[in-house]
Structure formats: C-alpha cells, structure tokens
Amino acid sequence: MPGYFESTPGGTAAVALDEVEISILRNLAVQLLELIGPGDADSGTGDGEPADPFAGLFEDGPTKPPQDPALARLFPDAYEETADSAEFRRFTENDLRARKRGDALAVVRSLDALSPGRRGGAVLTLTEAEALQWLGTLNDLRLTLGSRLEVTDDEENELYHLPDSDERKPLVLAYLWLGGLQESLVATLQV
Template identity: 80%
Template structure:
C-alpha cells in the first residue's frame, strides 16, 4: 500500500502516507485554497444560501493562467462563454474549495503511527473529493510549469540542478496518486 491507493472496505480507498507526504499534500491543498480564494470577501460562507443561488459570477476569465486553467471558457464564442461563466463559476469555485478543504481536513484527522506515517482511508464520497483536488493540483502545477502533453517525457530527464525539479517531482507523484485512486475506484 505505500504510496499508492488500494481498495478499502466498503468501496473506498486507502493509502499509507509518511509524515513528509502528509505535509506536502496538506501544503499543496492549502495553497490551492488560497489560489481559488475565499468563499466571499470576508472568507465566510454566505448568510443567505437562497440569495446565493441568484448571485451572478464573473463574466471574464481569470487573469492568472492557473486559475484560467481551473475555470476555462466553456465555449469558443466569447459572449456565450461569458454568459455561461456568469452562472456557473461561483458554484464551481465553491465545489473546488469544498473539495480542497475536505482533503485538508482528512489529512488533519490522521493519527500518526509509530513511524510517523498513517493510513488514510476514504469512503467513496471522500475519494471523489480527493480525485477532484488531485486533478486541480496537477492542472495548477502543470500550468505553472508550462507543461504540454508533448513535454511530459522531458520531465523525467531534468537535471537535479534545475529549480523546477522539486515541483516536477511533486507533479509526477500527484499523477501517480491520482492514477492509483482512479484505478482503485474502477469496478
């Protein structure tokens, strides 16, 4: 089980993580939360959820390339994409924020074993939230690294002196985690 998700009782997934892996995952999820932004200007959830249903979101794509990757245009036509974004981006941000927060909370709830590691066990819903966050982290990191599909093979050959190497290693590790979680959850 070390480093890869495996099937857990009840249809969930489990993975053994050491202290360093827990710390890295938590830090990345917190950074994702910071990138996505708070629930509202004060960082609190809206007082009136019904009014929130009718709140309009932004009509322009985010300026930050990583956020633009997380919240892409839905249509080629700018007017159509703006209209779609206005009614969907707030909900998408809320879901992504909730998923990342669920990852942080599940990591915070781990009880360390004698070696400083722990086994993270997720039910089906938690696993879905983890998949979303792992995907969002990889999209964000890939954008920051300017990775395209054609460049993936180059990632394995970066010299240790390359300042991108730690981020690339984290990107590749998250990809392996994500792939093992997908495989674990497939029937």
Template identity: 65%
Template sequence: MAGQFEAIPGGGAAVALDEVEISILRSLAVQLLELIGPGDEPAKGEDPLAALFAEGPSKPPSDPALARLFPDAYGFGDDTDDELREYASEFRRFTENDMRSRKREDGLAVVRGLDALSASGEGGAVLKLTPEDCRHWLGALNDLRLTIGSRLDVSDEDEGESLYRLPDSDPRKPMVMAYLWLGALQETLVETMMP
C-alpha cells in the same frame, strides 16, 4: 514517495503516507485553497438564499493556473469569435461560483483528512477514505496537477515528456517531482474507484 491507493471493503480507498508526504500534500492543498480564494458567505443578516443566485465573474481569470482551473466553456484563445466569447461569458457568470465552491470543498476535504490522521510513530499513517471522500480527493488531486502543470507550462499536447529529463540541478525539479507523484496518486485512486 511510492504510496498508492488501494481499494478497501465498502468502496473506499486507503493509502499509507509518511510524515513528509502528509506535510507536502497538506501544504499543496492549503496553497490550492489560497489560490481559489475564500467563499462568498452572505453578510451577517443577509438572506443566505440570495447567495445561491449570486452571479459570478464574466471574464476568465488572468492567472494562468486559475484560467486552467476555470476554463472558458466555448472557444479558446484570441481567435474565438464574438458570439462564442459572449456564450462563454454568460456560462462563466452562472457557473464559476459553484465550481469554486466545489473545488474549495475538495481542497478542504484533503486538509481535514490529513489533519485527522493520527501518525503512528515515525512511520506515518494510513489514510482511509470513504467513497465520498474519494471523489473529493480525486477532484483536489486533479486540481493540484492542473495548477502545478500550469506553473510548469505543461500542455496537453506534450504531456510533460521533457519533465522526466530535467537535471537534479534544475530549480523546477521539486515541483516536477510533486507533479509526477500526484499523478501516480490520482491514477491509483481512479483505479480503486472503478468497478
């Protein structure tokens, strides 16, 4: 899967994707949306403005992938002092709903963009993104890599060097290939967005 984003006139980006790549990206984006969860829509008849001021959770998620997507703002780990833990709890309570909403928007932009592609025969299609679409895609690609990296136990320190040496028989190999491919897509999209 050697597709890479290239800059297009007007500040957007384009990438050629075959049918398999489209299917994989769409499947991963849908799984990410399922992991993040549905939005908190106001119940019928309730004030939609109240949803803007709804408080979110105060504790970090127990799922390691969600904890990676929604990390604590202050301090990390069990050795964090109580005061920092309290600050992190308050920050999460007032920001996590907005973060979830933005991550949902990013994931939905990926799904919608892929659904809008009209495959030109067996060769796939060229996905063209506006500058705004690029920002949504960049956010979603980052979230997908964080989620997969969490599932593979990739830490910031080791940067997954051992992943490159996995034998083909390792059951993690397909997930590793997706992780590396998403990284290449993310890198080329960042390059097209730089002035």
C-alpha cells in the same frame, strides 16, 4: 499500499502516507485554497445553513477568464470567447469555485485527522464520497502545477529527464507523484 491508493473491503480507498507526504499534500491543498480564493464572507446563519437559499440564484459571477494561467486552467471558458462564454461563466464560476474549495478543504481536514504512528506514517482511508473529493483536488493540483510548469503533451517526456540542478525539479516530482496518486485512486473507484 505505500504511496498509492488501494481498494479495501467495503468499497473504500486507502493509502499509507509518511509524515513528509502528509505535509506535502496538506501544504499543496492549502496553497490551492489560497489560489482559488476565499468564499463568501457572510453567506450563512452560522449553523452551516445559508441565510437565503435562493440568494445564490441572483448573484452574478465573473464574466471574464482569470488572468492567472493556473486559474484559467481551473476555470476554463466553456465556449470560444463570446457573449455565451461570458454568460456561462457568470452563472457557473462561483459554484465551481465553491466546490473546488470544499474538496480541497476536505483533503486538508482528512490529513489533519490522521494520527501518525511511531514511525511517523499513517493510513488514510476514504469513503467513496471522500475519494471523489480527493480525486477532484488531486486533479486541480495537477492542473495548477502543470500550468506553472507550462506542461504540454510534447513537453511531459522532457520533465522526466531534468537534471537535479533544475529549479523545476521539485515541482516536477510533485506533479508526477500526484499523477500516480490520482491514477491509483481512479483505479480503486473502478473496482
């Protein structure tokens, strides 16, 4: 189980993580939260319930794609840049941002709940619902890192052969490791 998710009895997924892996995953998820941006400042009553459940139906979201290439990958246009694309974005991006924030926050909370053992590692066990949140966040992290690394299908092979002196090397290693985690988590969900 070290380093990759495996299915466990009862339909859950588990992965053994050491302190460094926990720290890296948590740090990346927090950076993703910062990239996506804060949620609504006062969207509820304080008890987890929205003040007005229908208020979101009348809120307008952004109509233009984000300027940051990583955000543009996370929130792509649904259509060629047209009035339809702007309208679609206006009514969907806020909800998509909220879901991505919720997924990344669930990842941070699950990592924070781990109790590392004597050797500094812990086993993270996820329910099916948590696994789906993790899958979304792992995908978002890979999209973000891939955007920062300017990954294209043709260039991915080049990333495997970077010299240690290349400043992109740590990001590439994280990108590839997240891909392995993502792939192994998908495999556990298909069992």
